[in-house]
Amino acid sequence: xxxxxxxxxxxxxxxxxxxxxxxxxxxxxxxxxxxxxxxxxxxxxxxxxxxxxxxxxxxxxxxxxxxxxxxxxxxxxxxxxxxxxxxxxxxxxxxxxxxxxxxxxxxxxxxxxxxxxxxxxxxxxxxxxxxxxxxxxxxxxxxxxxxxxxxxxxxxxxxxxxxxxxxxxxxxxxxxxxxxxxxxxxxxxxxxxxxxxxxxxxxxxxxxxxxxxxxxxxxxxxxxxxxxxxxxxxxxxxxxxxxxxxxxxxxxxxxxxxxxxxxxxxxxxxxxxxxxxxxxxxxxxxxxxxxxxxxxxxxxxxxxxxxxxxxxxxxxxxxxxxxxxxxxxxxxxxxxxxxxxxxxxxxxxxxxxxxxxxxxxxxxxxxxxxxxxxxxxxxxxxxxxxxxxxxxxxxxxxxxxxxxxxxxxxxxxxxxxxxxxxxxxxxxxxxxxxxxxxxxxxxxxxxxxxxxxxxxxxxxxxxxxxxxxxxxxxxxxxxxxxxxxxxxxxxxxxxxxxxxxxxxxxxxxxxxxxxxxxxxxxxxxxxxxxxxxxxxxxxxxxxxxxx
Numbered sequence: 142x143x144x145x146x147x148x149x150x151x152x153x154x155x156x157x158x159x160x161x162x163x164x165x166x167x168x169x170x171x172x173x174x175x176x177x178x179x180x181x182x183x184x185x186x187x188x189x190x191x192x193x194x195x196x197x198x199x200x201x202x203x204x205x206x207x208x209x210x211x212x213x214x215x216x217x218x219x220x221x222x223x224x225x226x227x228x229x230x231x232x233x234x235x236x237x238x239x240x241x242x243x244x245x246x247x248x249x250x251x252x253x254x255x256x257x258x259x260x261x262x263x264x265x266x267x268x269x270x271x272x273x274x275x276x277x278x279x280x281x282x283x284x285x286x287x288x289x290x291x292x293x294x295x296x297x298x299x300x301x302x303x304x305x306x307x308x309x310x311x312x313x314x315x316x317x318x319x320x321x322x323x324x325x326x327x328x329x330x331x332x333x334x335x336x337x338x339x340x341x342x343x344x345x346x347x348x349x350x351x352x353x354x355x356x357x358x359x360x361x362x363x364x365x366x367x368x369x370x371x372x373x374x375x376x377x378x379x380x381x382x383x384x385x386x387x388x389x390x391x392x393x394x395x396x397x398x399x400x401x402x403x404x405x406x407x408x409x410x411x412x413x414x415x416x417x418x419x420x421x422x423x424x425x426x427x428x429x430x431x432x433x434x435x436x437x438x439x440x441x442x443x444x445x446x447x448x449x450x451x452x453x454x455x456x457x458x459x460x461x462x463x464x465x466x467x468x469x470x471x472x473x474x475x476x477x478x479x480x481x482x483x484x485x486x487x488x489x490x491x492x493x494x495x496x497x498x499x500x501x502x503x504x505x506x507x508x509x510x511x512x513x514x515x516x517x518x519x520x521x522x523x524x525x526x527x528x529x530x531x532x533x534x535x536x537x538x539x540x541x542x543x544x545x546x547x548x549x550x551x552x553x554x555x556x557x558x559x560x561x562x563x564x565x566x567x568x569x570x571x572x573x574x575x576x577x578x579x580x581x582x583x584x585x586x587x588x589x590x591x592x593x594x595x596x597x598x599x600x601x602x603x604x605x606x607x608x609x610x611x612x613x614x615x616x617x618x619x620x621x622x623x624x625x626x627x628x629x630x631x632x633x634x635x636x637x638x639x640x641x642x643x644x645x646x647x648x649x650x651x652x653x654x655x656x657x658x659x660x661x662x663x664x665x666x667x668x669x670x671x672x673x674x675x676x677x678x679x680x681x682x683x684x685x686x687x688x
Contacts (some may be wrong), residue, residue, distance in 0.1 A: 237618065
C-alpha cells in the first residue's frame with residue numbers, strides 16, 4: 142500500500158481529501174473544522190513515511206487558485222474597508238507582529254538558540270514561507286563560507302517544527318475565544334450590514350399611506366432623507382395599480398408595496414402610515430414578477446442604475462439573491478453572473494427583460510477561461526517581481542501575494558471593456574474550495590514527517606514549545622485587544638488574524654465559524670502589510686542577534 146501511494150500522488154491526494162473531508166463535517170461542541178481537517182489528515186499521513194509527500198506543484202496550484210478567488214470576491218469590500226479603518230487595522234497587525242518578534246528574541250535567550258533558529262522560529266510560528274526565504278537569502282549573502290551549510294539548515298529546521306503548530310494553535314485560539322466570549326456571529330453580521338446565508342430573509346409588506354409627511358416629496362427624496370434601505374414595488378392609486386417610479390409621489394389613501402428587512406419595513410411603515418392587509422403583491426393581472434438568472438455577460442459588472450431597466454422595460458428589480466444571501470438592491474448594486482433576481486414589470490414585458498438578463502443556468506455554470514487564466518497569470522508574474530527595500534533587501538509577493546493583489550483590483554473593477562473579471566458566485570466557491578483542498582493536502586503531507594523527526598532531535602522540543610507560546614500568545618492577545626478594546630467584530634477579526642498569519646487554513650476555519658464573508662474581508666485587508674512586515678522582521682531578528 143505504501144508503494145502504491147508513493148508512486149501515485151494523485152491517489153494520495155484524493156485519499157487525504159476523502160479522509161479529511163468527512164472528518165471536517167463532524168461537529169464537536171457546536172464547532173467543526175470544515176475543510177481545514179484536510180490539513181490535519183495530510184500531517185498524519187505524511188508523518189507515517191517520508192515518501193508520502195505530494196509534489197510541491199499541488200500545494201502551489203491550490204494556493205494560487207484559492208487566493209485568487211478570495212481576492213475576486215473581496216475586492217470591492219477590501220477597498221471600502223481601507224477607506225474606513227484600514228490604517229488602524231494594519232498598524233494593529235504590525236504591532237502584534239513586532240511583539241511576536243520580541244517573543245522570538247526572548248526564546249533565543251531562554252533556550253540558548255542560534256540567531257538563525259530564532260528567525261526560523263518566528264517564520265514558522267507565524268506560518269510565513271516568504272519570511273523564511275528572506276532569512277535564508279540574508280544568511281546566504283552574509284554567512285562565512287565555512288558555516289554556510291549549517292546556518293542555512295538552522296532556520297529550516299526551526300520552521301519545520303513550529304509551522305504545523307502555528308496553524309493548529311491559531312485555529313485553537315479562535316475556537317477558545319468564540320466559546321469563552323459566547324460570540325454571536327449572526328448578530329455581529331447583522332450589525333455590520335452583512336447578510337448570513339438563509340437565516341435573514343427579506344420581507345414584502347403592503348403599506349397604506351395615512352400621514353401627510355409621506356406626500357411631501359418624491360419617493361426617491363423620501364428614501365434619501367430617511368435613509369431607507371428598501372425597494373418600492375407597486376402603487377395602487379384608486380383602482381389603478383402601477384409600477385413605482387423614483388419620481389412618483391404618494392397620496393393619502395395610496396397602497397404601496399415595500400421589500401426589505403423587517404426592521405426597515407417597520408421604519409417605512411411608521412413614516413408612511415399603517416400596514417394594510419390588502420394582498421397587493423398577489424395581484425398579477427397587470428404587473429407580474431419572475432425570478433431570473435443573470436447570465437448575460439453584457440449585463441454583469443454594471444450597476445442597476447446604468448442598465449436603465451425602468452426606462453427600457455418598465456421593470457424594477459426588487460430582490461437579488463447571490464448564493465445563499467439575499468440583497469436589497471439599489472441603483473449602485475452591481476449585478477454579477479449567477480445572481481438570481483426578482484423582476485417586477487408588466488406581463489407583456491417579462492419575456493423581453495428575461496431575455497435581456499439571460500436566464501440560462503448552463504451559461505452561469507461555465508467559466509470564462511480566458512479572463513480567469515489571464516488574471517492568474519498576471520498575479521503570478523506580479524509575485525515574481527522583486528521590489529527593492531532599504532538596506533539592500535528585496536521583497537517578492539510570491540505565489541500568494543501576487544495573485545491576491547491582482548484579484549483584489551480586478552474584483553473591485555468588475556470589468557474592463559469586454560473582459561469580465563468576476564466569475565459566478567457558485568463557481569467561485571467551488572474553485573475556492575478545490576484550491577484550498579489542494580493546498581492543505583499538499584502542505585500537510587510535506588510537513589508531517591519532517592515535523593515528527595525534527596521534533597525528536599536536538600533542540601526540537603525547545604523550539605516546539607517556544608513556537609507554541611509565540612503562536613498562542615500572539616493569537617489570544619490580538620483577539621482580546623481587537624474584540625474588547627478596538628470593538629472589531631469577531632468574524633472580521635478572525636479574518637485579520639488569518640491575514641496576520643497569512644494562513645488560508647485559518648481563514649477557512651474562520652469562514653466556517655462565521656458563515657459569511659467578513660473573514661475574507663479581514664484577511665485581504667491586512668495580508669499584504671503582514672507579509673512585508675514578517676519578511677523584514679525575520680531579517681531584523683537575524684541582524685540584531687548575529688550582530
